Every structure is written in C-alpha cells, then in structure tokens.
Amino acid sequence: MRATRTVSLLLVVAGGLAAAQTVRVVRAQPEVTYADASGWLLVLELGAGLAVVGAGSVTTLRAPTRTTGLLAVAAGVAWLTREWGSPSAGSSLAFTTGLVLAGVAPALLAHAAFRFPGAPRVGRAVIVVGYAVVVGWQGVAPVLFLDPVAGGARCARPTSCCWRTAPGGRTRWSAPGCGPGPGGG
Structure with missing residues (x-):
C-alpha cells in the first residue's frame, strides 16, 4: 500500500x-x-x-x-x-x-x-x-x-514569418532568415 x-x-x-x-x-x-x-x-x-x-x-x-x-x-x-x-x-x-x-x-x-x-x-x-x-x-x-500554402496558413513560427504571394504569383517567405535551408529564404 x-x-x-x-x-x-x-x-x-x-x-x-x-x-x-x-x-x-x-x-x-x-x-x-x-x-x-x-x-x-x-x-x-x-x-x-x-x-x-x-x-x-x-x-x-x-x-x-x-x-x-x-x-x-x-x-x-x-x-x-x-x-x-x-x-x-x-x-x-x-x-x-x-x-x-x-x-x-x-x-x-x-x-x-x-x-x-x-x-x-x-x-x-x-x-x-x-x-x-x-x-x-x-x-x-x-x-x-x-495544403498550408493554398489555405493561407502561416509558417511553423507564426510570430516571425509567413508566406506571401509576390507579384507574378510566386510564393516566398516574408521575413529574412525564415525560410528553407541555412540562412533562410
């Protein structure tokens, strides 16, 4: 017990x-x-x-x-x-x-x-x-x-970056240092 x-x-x-x-x-x-x-x-x-x-x-x-x-x-x-x-x-x-x-x-x-x-x-x-x-x-x-990008979802760190659609329809990261690979996108 x-x-x-x-x-x-x-x-x-x-x-x-x-x-x-x-x-x-x-x-x-x-x-x-x-x-x-x-x-x-x-x-x-x-x-x-x-x-x-x-x-x-x-x-x-x-x-x-x-x-x-x-x-x-x-x-x-x-x-x-x-x-x-x-x-x-x-x-x-x-x-x-x-x-x-x-x-x-x-x-x-x-x-x-x-x-x-x-x-x-x-x-x-x-x-x-x-x-x-x-x-x-x-x-x-x-x-x-x-599809997070098509649905307008933000990236995994919502306080620092998000996806944006640039002129011409290209999707890119909106904050420096917050993208794929070293140093960001």
Whole structure:
C-alpha cells in the first residue's frame, strides 16, 4: 500500500509540473494560446486538468480501479499540455508534446470511464473509435488533405514569418532568415 501511495503522490507532482509549464507558456505569449490574456480562462483550464489528475491519483489507491486512475491522470496531464503547441513552449520537446497530446485528453478520459469496473462492454468499441478519431482526424487527416500554402496558413513560427504571394504569383517567405535551408529564404 505504501508503494501505491508513493505512485499516487508522484502522479500529483507530474500534474503540478504540467500545470506549471502551462502557466509559463501562457504567460510568455498569451496571444497565441487558448487561454489568451484572460486569467479566468487559465484558471478554468488548470482547474479542469488538475481536477482530473487529482481524481485519477486517488483512484489509483484502489486495486480494482488502478488502471482507470492511471488513464485519468494521463487525461488530466494531456488536458494541461494543449497550450504547449505554441512558439512560447520553450523547447522542441514541449512543443511536440503539446501538438501530440492536445486532442488526446477526451479519448483517454473515455478510456478511463469504460475501464471502470461495471462499465458496459460496448465501451471497447467507443475506446477504439475515440482513439481512431484522435489519431486519424486530428493527426493524419490534416497532413494528407490540407495544403498550408493554398489555405493561407502561416509558417511553423507564426510570430516571425509567413508566406506571401509576390507579384507574378510566386510564393516566398516574408521575413529574412525564415525560410528553407541555412540562412533562410
């Protein structure tokens, strides 16, 4: 039981660290985050994520629901990382983590709900569909079907450069040092 309590405490610490990184990202560049400059939106976002982390860490203390608790903690941490897919993330690892985990929280939460003892057996199909939607719709489909240049999307660093169409229809980078290859385009 002592090891289980230690794991539960470590899960809460992990949630707290994720929340601290989220606050750092939002405060560094609020104009490119979901919480924007509103303190209330950040409080609501942190409250929702940390509530799920807390509920999951408590759930890990009971043997029959341990897996449910771990999935709930993962969902809470994933909820907190949705702000990290921002230029202000601070590192490429945090940025990539934010992009990958941004939409997975609902699927993890559904997985946790249907892993709870006594959940209906149809839950397995819901879990598979949930992950397929997250991976397919939010991950693979945009890469396959969206053309960022034709759609007017900005480059990977929206605060420093963007695509422009020059006279004659040629597309080029608008900021020096922000293009393909060394030294930019």
